[in-house]
Amino acid sequence: MVKKYTVVIEKDEDGWYVSEVVELSGCHTQGKTIDQLIERTKEAIKAYVGKEEDLEINTQFIGIQQIEV
Numbered sequence: 001m002v003k004k005y006t007v008v009i010e011k012d013e014d015g016w017y018v019s020e021v022v023e024l025s026g027c028h029t030q031g032k033t034i035d036q037l038i039e040r041t042k043e044a045i046k047a048y049v050g051k052e053e054d055l056e057i058n059t060q061f062i063g064i065q066q067i068e069v
Helices: 034-051
Strands: 007-011 017-021 028-031
Antiparallel strands (some): 017 028
16 A cells, blocks of 8 residues: 655755655654655655554645745
């Protein structure tokens, strides 16, 4: 069964891309390129879900806004 996850991607001050899987608390990784980041994120999800066999996700992604104050 294929599941979809929401991933927030940011770029840190050193130029690394950082991902956080919204539905999986504490599931995050980094990569030097977007392609590397996506592969590492898939690996992180697989490792996380392997530990959480009874995982149920009941959230709906709404959106992300960037606000300057």
